[in-house]
Amino acid sequence: MSERRNRERETAAPAAAAPEAGGVWYSDDPRDIGWVKENIPCQSACPAGTNIPGYIQAIMEKKYGQAYEINREANVLPGILGRICSRPCEEFCRHAQPGNGETVNICHLKRASSDLKHVGHRITESLYGPSGKRVAIVGAGPAGVAAAHDLSLLGHDVAIFERESDPGGMLRYGIPAFRLPRDILQVELHNALRLGVELRTGIEIGKGKGQLPLAKLRKDFDAVLLSTGSMASVNLPLKGGIGKDDPDSIDSVEYGLYFLMGLHRGEKKTVGKRVAVVGAGFTALDCARVAKRLGGTEVTIHIRTAEEYIPVTKDEIFECKREGIRIKGLRSPSQLVVDDDGRLRGIEFAQNRLGGWRDNGRRQAIPIEGSEFFEPCDTLLIAIGQRTVNDYLDVKLELDRWGSVKADENGQTSRKGIFAAGDYVTGPTTIIEAIGNGRRVAAGIDTWLMGRQRRRQVVRIEPVAEPLRERGFDFIERQHMPTAPLSERNKALTNEVETGYDEALAATESKRCYLCNLKYQIDIDNCIYCRACIEVAPKNCIKLVEGVEIRNDGTYGELLETKQWDEVGAIWIDNNECIRCGACFMVCPTRCISITRNEFVTQDI
């Protein structure tokens, strides 16, 4: 008998033993854990591991509060992320695979769970008893807040030290209110920190006068978490010729990050009529949209590569353009052009060509020699990236080659008891990555403080009686986010652009989700190989196989397909192709197809 046959026989049994009479069961079998990781692509792509099908199904059932709570289990700020998330999940949505149409608006639905829940909705928090341990967190940005929330749930006394007057970090000081209303920010930050977290604002950690040294924090607390983000701008390299190295020294030239932070601290900011923004991320787009609202009439974003390769959402690009902002590609600024009085006249750019791919997945741009050209502008905002700052450290920590603090997967730095999380470790990423990282490091701190791991992830498996979707749902078009009219947008910097789904839009969009957490499985002992399921399947999702590879880590691998009947070991539903339409289930004459809902939950150990 071939090796393949042995594999098939091994996989004929269910991964986890189901109870005799149905009901829910829990599994730590690698095959079940691997199945969830591989078959729910949106959840796997979410840095916080949000149970996306779970909350979308709750929305479908109009259980908005439940949907909000499912979100909150992974991401403590759903109303905020539902507005400004970079949406890595949507890129991997099965609905976006070739032939399946467009991605589900996962992020808009997240916001709907927050917007549509009842006023006075009761938040569910599962509290541990007091541990007697004290944790100091430096920085009240997304990573710090997420970690503080989790650590306080785990029973630790947490204090956050924040240099600004209010918490939120980039959420408050980097993102304009027309994308993230401050009342939403305030409520969700308050909810995250209200379980006894002590918030000390206006306190700067550092070596200078009036500053609190890190060494003292470490002495006073059982653990310290550094989550100070990447709050400095990357310098723009420019040719000489203006006599000054620092573009900030020219009037009307400013780094975009400081422009936004100043604005959100309450400083008065002005721009000229013609505004150039150099950069390609969310900060660059935010700068351009703020500039438009401050009176810029010709606002242009200059990018090194092309729209396809910039790390922002398509919706954000569209809204930018809709507000009259232009995006011009394949250009790198080479020098500023100023008049005799030192006033900015414009920018000299070099034409670029596209190069290869960088390690970080971004596209390279290569300036072409002799291709320089001039673009006039009155104001220049530079937003080409952000970096971490370590000059406040009075404790020696090992740094990596980019100047970020080195930390292991649990956030532990080279100094025992000092942890680091979020953009401070990874360099500038996204809010959801910072939250995900903050939560993972919080779990690492808890393990270190308590001397053992207290929680683990398992798969909750629940039988589902019948398909939860209709085939007709697959043809529903993507429901676009309603937005404020253009005439309203420029009236105030605080007028929110995206106005949110109402119940009808949320219900329609939620139906589009395939609910990939549903696992369709054929019981081959009862299958009569009639092929009816194969005939009705709208995709190539039911396969005749010799067996299924089992990888070294115990998870399912490649399906070993065959077309020879004498080699068929099983008829197998390829859940990566399956769109959970339920057609196979409905047509099966022997009822040998079962459906279970498989999702990660956290269990106490």
Add this chain to the structure above:
Amino acid sequence: MAEATHNVIIGNGSAGNGAAITLRERDPDSRITIITMSSLPFYNRYDLPRVFRGCHDWREILVHPPEYYDDNRITLRRNSRVIDVDGRSRTITFAHNEVMHYDQLLVCAGGRGYLPEELSDYYHLMHGFHSFESAMITHDALPQGGTLLMLGGDMIGLDLARTLIDVGYRVVLLANEYTFWPHRIEPEERDGFLAALERMGLEVVDGMHPVAIEEGAAGKPARRVLFDDGSDVDGDVVMPFYGLMPTAEFMLGSGVDIERGLLVNPQLQSTDPRIWAAGDVCQIWSEADKEYRFYYGWTNVRQMGEVAARNVTGASEDFKGVGDERLHVGKDGYIQSPFWEY
């Protein structure tokens, strides 16, 4: 016997057809497939103004007789939308889930009318001119002697305008930076060209910024364009002519370099050696201008298709483009453009 090379052309316009017949001439044994979203065989888009001169039968605007494709052993796949191209597996996926293999792919998908994003909410109140079908809908919506409100006024729109004026319609041009696209007009030339348009019979409204479009009030023309200063103008039909944007979305996952269009070298080869592009969909590297640039107009587009096909079949020829791209005013006082020549 070895299987014939399968050359697939996406797009059934001037570039695609120029490429197809060149391929057939140079490689008689190859398999050629043209894929088009249109329900009609190849017709010349520059001929569409004829709809307003009484040409209402699609057969009259076909460039080739129906048997042309069979005679040349070209498979024409009409009503077929490509949604994905995978350069690694050399496959094309259609909206109806069919997958087709290619050996060499020529992307000649052209461009579609650009509508500035700030006007996207009013798309349903505008009429198009991108196909025979849309031209007929516009024709039916515009009453004899009625008023067309033309936004922008690129050279495609101005070509339609001169026909409309000739047959008794009124054309109000709401001029802006897109007027005369794709010509690059020096600021000091602009007033002269606008004056030439007025001599041709267009009513030119310059410097006004449309912010909204509404349905007309009862007893009034069917449409009203509102400007940012609170004023407005009435018309029977509103048509946007803001130039073309490449139809390249389906190529985004293909692995080839794209800025606005597919980026190609002067031989019209993309960054994938088996994918070529021609026509309004591609940006061609110009060593002289040190930039990737578009070339428009029937003559350019046709030539691009032919050059790409010759290079697919072993030549190494650069696309050069028509020499004179300037807009000028003729002896009759009317504007003349190489863009209109075919």
